[in-house]
Amino acid sequence: MKLxxxxxxxxxxxxxxxxxxxFDSNELKELILKMIKKKIEVFILNMKNVQAVNxxxxxxxxxxxxxAKKMNLRMAMINVSEGVQKAFxxxxxxxxxxxxxxxxxxxxxxxxx
Numbered sequence: 001m002k003l004x005x006x007x008x009x010x011x012x013x014x015x016x017x018x019x020x021x022x023f024d025s026n027e028l029k030e031l032i033l034k035m036i037k038k039k040i041e042v043f044i045l046n047m048k049n050v051q052a053v054n055x056x057x058x059x060x061x062x063x064x065x066x067x068a069k070k071m072n073l074r075m076a077m078i079n080v081s082e083g084v085q086k087a088f089x090x091x092x093x094x095x096x097x098x099x100x101x102x103x104x105x106x107x108x109x110x111x112x113x
Contacts (some may be wrong), residue, residue, distance in 0.1 A: 001027065001028070005031075007062050019053070019060060023051070043074070048080075076106045078100050079101075
């Protein structure tokens with residue numbers, strides 16, 4: 001897995017490439033926790049290039065989404081690949097995560113708040 005971080009104003013974009021599995025999911029959680037400690041409050045996870053996600057990866061995403069809710073942070077996923085979307089549907093999590101179609105829509109939503 002590879003993580004690329006970008007920024008637009010106060011919105012941070014994390015582009016994930018590869019497979020989101022056990023060790024990779026821990027790396028993603030650690031990155032987000034470091035960002036939270038730095039008072040970063042808005043995250044967008046670009047899932048376009050995520051080829052696969054297993055139960056550890058889904059667990060990490062659930063952890064991040066629940067942490068964001070508890071801490072009153074804003075998080076969204078964009079460009080969710082077909083394979084990841086199917087994993088969300090199988091696990092009945094497609095409505096748990098804030099999923100938006102693209103970066104423009106996510107940025108627009110966060111800038112309105």
